[in-house]
Amino acid sequence: MGGLSLICGKFKDEFIQLPYLARERFQQIYEASLHGKVTCACCNQPLKLYLGIKQKPYFYHADHAVHEQCEQYSETIQQAAASKEIVYKETNGFRMPSQGAIGEDQPKKESAWKPYQLAKLGSAPLRSKEKTAAKSILEVKLDDTQLEAVTTIDGPLLVLAGAGSGKTRVLTTRALYMMEEQQINPGSIMLVTFTSKAAQEMKHRLNEYSTSQASGRLVCGTFHSIFYKILLHSDQERWNGQHLIKWDWQKEQYIKSAGRELGLDEKEFPYDQALQQISFWKNTFLSKREIKPETEWEEQALFLYEKYEEMKSAQNQFDFDDMLIKCYELLLENPNLLAQYQKRFRYFLVDEFQDINPVQYELLKMLSSHTNQLCVVGDDDQSIYAFRGSDPSFILNFKNDFPDAKIVTLAENYRSSHEIVSSANSVISKNKQRHQKAMNAQYQNEAPPLFFFPHDEEEEATLVVNDMKEKLENGAKPGEFAVLYRTHTAGRAIFERLAQSSIPFTIEQEGLSFYERRMVKGLLAYLRLGMNPDDSAAIVHVMSALFIKQSALNDLKAFSITHDCTFVEALTKLESLQPFQKAKIKRIVPMFAKLKTLKPAAAIDMIEKDMGFSDFLKKRGNEGNAIEKGSDDLKDLRVLANKFDTVAELLEHVEHMTAKSKEWKQKRDPHAVQLMTVHRAKGLEYEHVYILGAVDGGLPHDFALDSFRKGDEKPIEEERRLMYVAMTRAKSSLSVSVPQYRRGRKAIPSRFIRGLMV
Numbered sequence: 207m208g209g210l211s212l213i214c215g216k217f218k219d220e221f222i223q224l225p226y227l228a229r230e231r232f233q234q235i236y237e238a239s240l241h242g243k244v245t246c247a248c249c250n251q252p253l254k255l256y257l258g259i260k261q262k263p264y265f266y267h268a269d270h271a272v273h274e275q276c277e278q279y280s281e282t283i284q285q286a287a288a289s290k291e292i293v294y295k296e297t298n299g300f301r302m303p304s305q306g307a308i309g310e311d312q313p314k315k316e317s318a319w320k321p322y323q324l325a326k327l328g329s330a331p332l333r334s335k336e337k338t339a340a341k342s343i344l345e346v347k348l349d350d351t352q353l354e355a356v357t358t359i360d361g362p363l364l365v366l367a368g369a370g371s372g373k374t375r376v377l378t379t380r381a382l383y384m385m386e387e388q389q390i391n392p393g394s395i396m397l398v399t400f401t402s403k404a405a406q407e408m409k410h411r412l413n414e415y416s417t418s419q420a421s422g423r424l425v426c427g428t429f430h431s432i433f434y435k436i437l438l439h440s441d442q443e444r445w446n447g448q449h450l451i452k453w454d455w456q457k458e459q460y461i462k463s464a465g466r467e468l469g470l471d472e473k474e475f476p477y478d479q480a481l482q483q484i485s486f487w488k489n490t491f492l493s494k495r496e497i498k499p500e501t502e503w504e505e506q507a508l509f510l511y512e513k514y515e516e517m518k519s520a521q522n523q524f525d526f527d528d529m530l531i532k533c534y535e536l537l538l539e540n541p542n543l544l545a546q547y548q549k550r551f552r553y554f555l556v557d558e559f560q561d562i563n564p565v566q567y568e569l570l571k572m573l574s575s576h577t578n579q580l581c582v583v584g585d586d587d588q589s590i591y592a593f594r595g596s597d598p599s600f601i602l603n604f605k606n607d608f609p610d611a612k613i614v615t616l617a618e619n620y621r622s623s624h625e626i627v628s629s630a631n632s633v634i635s636k637n638k639q640r641h642q643k644a645m646n647a648q649y650q651n652e653a654p655p656l657f658f659f660p661h662d663e664e665e666e667a668t669l670v671v672n673d674m675k676e677k678l679e680n681g682a683k684p685g686e687f688a689v690l691y692r693t694h695t696a697g698r699a700i701f702e703r704l705a706q707s708s709i710p711f712t713i714e715q716e717g718l719s720f721y722e723r724r725m726v727k728g729l730l731a732y733l734r735l736g737m738n739p740d741d742s743a744a745i746v747h748v749m750s751a752l753f754i755k756q757s758a759l760n761d762l763k764a765f766s767i768t769h770d771c772t773f774v775e776a777l778t779k780l781e782s783l784q785p786f787q788k789a790k791i792k793r794i795v796p797m798f799a800k801l802k803t804l805k806p807a808a809a810i811d812m813i814e815k816d817m818g819f820s821d822f823l824k825k826r827g828n829e830g831n832a833i834e835k836g837s838d839d840l841k842d843l844r845v846l847a848n849k850f851d852t853v854a855e856l857l858e859h860v861e862h863m864t865a866k867s868k869e870w871k872q873k874r875d876p877h878a879v880q881l882m883t884v885h886r887a888k889g890l891e892y893e894h895v896y897i898l899g900a901v902d903g904g905l906p907h908d909f910a911l912d913s914f915r916k917g918d919e920k921p922i923e924e925e926r927r928l929m930y931v932a933m934t935r936a937k938s939s940l941s942v943s944v945p946q947y948r949r950g951r952k953a954i955p956s957r958f959i960r961g962l963m964v
């Protein structure tokens with residue numbers, strides 16, 4: 207930064223002294239300064255606010271030039287303020303300080319800017335290079351334990367691989383070693399991966415290192431691809447790809463038609479969540495009879511499950527989950543067929559074993575039972591897919607099912623600095639359900655993980671982007687950065703800040719963007735109708751928030767034409783409503799016009815409290831979704847709304863960002879900054895990693911804290927593993943954000959990292 211650092215400036219008619227600026231206003235003044243709205247209290251030239259992680263906020267001249275007079279002025283103010291002896295007088299048209307008593311307008315409360323902290327490091331030793339001396343096998347460099355994992359061929363083997371310990375290297379080299387050094391028939395080896403991306407990478411590496419053509423005959427793929435082939439081979443017609451239900455929207459068509467039997471609202475019922483629940487039941491082998499619904503929502507999902515299976519069978523169709531379940535049933539019911547496959551496959555290598563689900567596990571056990579040649583590689587500390595039916599107890603209890611199994615632990619971390627590794631070790635060591643192990647790093651970089659303390663989610667995004675800019679100016683490349691967050695919605699602010707910057711980035715986002723989410727869309731529809739009472743898209747959402755059947759929409763449109771009135775006014779003319787609904791509408795219709803006169807946050811309050819939205823939120827807000835609740839979405843929307851002075855400005859921002867979000871959905875660029883949830887980051891590595899929202903309720907997520915209070919520790923342990931996965935993605939720098947406020951309420955640092963903080 208060129209120029210001087212100043213502590214005071216002018217914004218509108220206000221004289222701002224940074225040491226006394228209310229903490230929640232830094233973001234506002236920062237944004238105002240970007241738009242040239244903050245000026246020097248001494249020379250009136252535009253000022254910018256530095257708002258970053260590494261230094262306290264300060265003003266500097268936008269032209270980066272040296273303004274000596276302004277510096278003197280700022281220093282005088284600072285000294286006088288420190289001695290609490292400041293009054294102001296006008297000098298040459300400028301408001302200048304002079305000695306005397308404290309002025310009337312002197313703010314007294316110091317702003318609570320909290321400087322960053324470096325993690326306290328434990329005393330874990332750094333493993334010396336000699337102990338991990340590299341050996342080469344088939345020209346691949348391996349350390350002692352990697353070598354052991356590669357060359358131990360006979361009998362069941364569990365390779366417990368810590369983060370960054372070279373799982374991929376071990377699995378591929380093992381396959382090569384078996385084929386090329388042990389002369390094992392490649393056609394008898396099955397290598398199973400968790401994702402098709404991982405399968406491709408394995409195949410690529412095998413081809414690269416293989417000296418013969420043998421690797422082409424090895425079967426390498428995901429569970430789905432391999433077991434589907436078995437099904438297809440058993441009955442080409444029955445399992446023809448044309449019968450596959452490929453897309454969720456196809457499944458939704460079935461369950462929506464079943465939902466109509468229950469009178470479930472097509473737009474409002476969370477059918478996506480119901481599909482996830484059905485898939486969970488299927489993958490955990492829970493038959494429809496065994497499921498004991500505990501809530502109305504589960505009852506509804508179970509009904510949809512039964513109907514879905516009936517409709518699917520009637521059409522002779524199958525889905526992705528069936529590929530495994532039906533294959534399991536096929537082999538169980540046909541011992542001869544099973545024997546054929548057992549004869550064909552003798553060796554099984556499985557990646558990401560910690561995320562295996564019961565169906566997958568049973569299939570593997572069944573196929574490998576005759577040879578016991580099962581080698582599984584995984585890290586129980588990285589098991590993060592319980593919601594899909596994955597169960598870390600399979601890796602934890604491997605020895606129970608395979609008593610003669612050998613266990614090799616890969617504890618050398620080749621990815622991250624010692625500082626990051628020992629912090630991650632200390633976090634995960636608090637989990638009770640795990641194999642005890644600690645990773646050893648290979649190098650030190652004197653850069654412990656850093657904790658920083660933004661005021662809220664908005665300022666968090668600003669601090670991250672500005673810190674990135676500094677690193678980019680110092681030579682880092684955009685593709686070396688990842689920003690990780692617990693849920694998709696927690697990535698909204700950083701997405702918006704980057705979209706407004708010139709830094710290239712990509713975002714991994716499935717499903718709806720924040721503004722398309724049900725509760726957010728519903729609430730924004732009120733604001734839109736407030737601005738334009740004839741907004742035809744908004745009226746549809748408001749009607750559903752008021753529990754008015756969509757069939758009344760035509761009547762409403764007709765009324766608006768025949769009575770020459772707006773859609774909002776026509777609401778009062780609807781006849782098909784219950785008397786209590788009519789009374790409610792009569793009460794709230796006049797309020798629409800008032801919305802645009804309020805500040806956005808106040809307008810949101812009015813919609814929720816006075817205009818019936820809270821009823822909608824209560825009934826529909828949290829249905830079937832413990833992870834991303836509608837009520838939380840509204841809190842997030844409030845945090846955003848606080849940034850704007852008018853409803854029109856807020857809506858303009860929403861429109862702009864919705865368009866940007868659509869645009870970015872298509873973009874994939876490995877050379878850009880990567881934004882993604884922690885789940886998506888598994889298996890990946892980046893030079894610089896930022897973890898957002900490291901507060902209780904964020905990570906660990908609220909739902910896990912709830913379960914913990916009720917005595918169930920499993921979810922909180924899985925959340926701790928998520929923190930561990932996030933931390934271990936970083937190679938050389940890890941910055942963890944601990945916002946002081948989250949969703950408008952005071953937050954406390956995540957219980958996972960408190961031990962690392964001073």
Ligand SMILES: Nc1ncnc2c1ncn2[C@@H]1O[C@H](COP(=O)(O)OP(=O)(O)OP(=O)(O)O)[C@@H](O)[C@H]1O
Nearest residue numbers: 347348349369370371372373374375620621889890
């Ligand atoms: N023996 C070795 N010597 C040097 N580098 C190695 C060695 N083994 C692995 N690596 C490197 O360490 C990094 C981490 O390896 P890899 O991504 O395979 O780890 P992983 O066990 O799959 O990690 P995670 O489970 O955390 O995703 C890679 O960059 C890899 O090339």
